[in-house]
Amino acid sequence: MSSASLCEHPLSSDASDLRNRRDMRRLFIALICVLVGVGIQMVHSASLTSMPSRADSVFLSRHLTYLAFSICCGFVAAQMRPAQLQRLARPALFVLTGLLILVLVPGVGSRVNGAQRWIRVNGLSVQPSELGRLILPLAAADLLVRCRAAGYRIRTLPGILLPPILVLPLVAQEPDLGATVFLGISYLMALFIGGWPLRYFALTAGLAIPAAGGLLILKPYQLQRISGFVAAWQDLSKAPWQIRQSLLSLGAGGLQGTGIGSGWQKLSYLPEANTDFVFAVIGEELGLAGTLTLVILWAGVLLTGRAALAHLRPQSFAWTFGQTLLLQLILQALINVAVVTAMVPPKGVPHPFISYGGTNLLVNVTAAGLIVAMARSGDGPP
Numbered sequence: 371m372s373s374a375s376l377c378e379h380p381l382s383s384d385a386s387d388l389r390n391r392r393d394m395r396r397l398f399i400a401l402i403c404v405l406v407g408v409g410i411q412m413v414h415s416a417s418l419t420s421m422p423s424r425a426d427s428v429f430l431s432r433h434l435t436y437l438a439f440s441i442c443c444g445f446v447a448a449q450m451r452p453a454q455l456q457r458l459a460r461p462a463l464f465v466l467t468g469l470l471i472l473v474l475v476p477g478v479g480s481r482v483n484g485a486q487r488w489i490r491v492n493g494l495s496v497q498p499s500e501l502g503r504l505i506l507p508l509a510a511a512d513l514l515v516r517c518r519a520a521g522y523r524i525r526t527l528p529g530i531l532l533p534p535i536l537v538l539p540l541v542a543q544e545p546d547l548g549a550t551v552f553l554g555i556s557y558l559m560a561l562f563i564g565g566w567p568l569r570y571f572a573l574t575a576g577l578a579i580p581a582a583g584g585l586l587i588l589k590p591y592q593l594q595r596i597s598g599f600v601a602a603w604q605d606l607s608k609a610p611w612q613i614r615q616s617l618l619s620l621g622a623g624g625l626q627g628t629g630i631g632s633g634w635q636k637l638s639y640l641p642e643a644n645t646d647f648v649f650a651v652i653g654e655e656l657g658l659a660g661t662l663t664l665v666i667l668w669a670g671v672l673l674t675g676r677a678a679l680a681h682l683r684p685q686s687f688a689w690t691f692g693q694t695l696l697l698q699l700i701l702q703a704l705i706n707v708a709v710v711t712a713m714v715p716p717k718g719v720p721h722p723f724i725s726y727g728g729t730n731l732l733v734n735v736t737a738a739g740l741i742v743a744m745a746r747s748g749d750g751p752p
Contacts (some may be wrong), residue, residue: 391681395745398674401667402738405723406437408664413726415631416644416651429644429726436728440735447739452688452747459512463533466505469498470540487544499541499549500729503698504737506553509533510560511691522567530566531574533557548717556698564690612647615640616710620653627657644726646718649710668703672696678745692744695737
């Protein structure tokens with residue numbers, strides 16, 4: 371081998387790696403776009419009623435408006451650098467805490483079905499707890515980098531646990547126990563990915579388990595949901611209404627489904643057909659083939675996302691933040707499918723990119739943009 375080829379080989383290898391990373395990012399974005407496209411179609415189909423009217427197109431119009439704004443936010447997020455995001459971690463945490471306090475103020479927060487979770491302005495609503503799915507992992511990644519530089523000590527434990535201590539009780543007060551648990555799991559997931567010592571997890575669990583038990587005692591309707599979930603596997607006639615209708619929707623679809631727009635369960639039988647139970651509408655109208663295709667799409671998102679982030683240094687800020695956001699998306703999709711198929715007790719968890727919604731869609735698209743940003747961060751000088 372000539373000396374010229376020896377000199378050229380490392381450069382060509384670097385160029386090839388860079389090209390492969392860009393291809394993975396593009397494939398990741400393409401799969402997200404496919405999910406968004408499926409969401410547009412299913413929001414329109416699931417919002418149809420037995421007597422079509424102008425109101426049927428309102429959901430689609432609003433969804434497209436939310437989507438346009440979300441895409442703009444996702445594009446901006448994809449241009450961010452890790453250093454910029456680290457500087458925003460602390461201010462973002464204080465803003466989130468302020469919004470969560472504000473939503474609990476009578477006359478400011480909007481109460482629906484006994485829950486005060488939204489701030490509505492000129493017909494638009496914002497659910498601050500959804501923003502926690504971006505800000506808590508951001509805070510965790512930033513704190514882990516700072517504590518690792520100083521060396522993990524027991525005195526760093528209060529600082530690491532400060533974000534969930536500030537945020538989770540406020541979310542639970544709304545009340546939204548499901549979001550509280552999801553945000554808590556996401557924060558712990560970020561700590562685990564970021565390399566937080568396992569001995570601190572054991573200590574944290576000792577503190578968190580009594581608090582979780584207290585929440586269940588304070589909210590007896592949560593126990594009713596669990597008992598209804600158990601009943602679904604013993605006697606379907608005793609199961610909660612949404613579980614029965616969800617399983618009937620999935621069963622009615624068979625292998626190939628009834629066709630887009632031809633489902634019957636969404637016609638006032640299946641509750642929250644265009645949001646929490648849109649997966650059941652997919653099962654009825656696209657059948658088992660449609661639901662399995664959606665699962666394959668999500669598997670592709672996971673694989674391409676991990677491949678796009680693989681070049682980053684493990685436990686770095688970009689690695690921790692990007693991996694946590696990616697796994698959060700997958701976890702939310704899994705929980706939604708598990709609820710619809712009666713694998714876990716019923717809880718309002720939208721399907722990412724597929725369900726109708728404003729803040730949830732904004733957060734998911736922005737999360738995808740931030741994953742791309744973290745994947746791009748290794749392509750050039752910091």
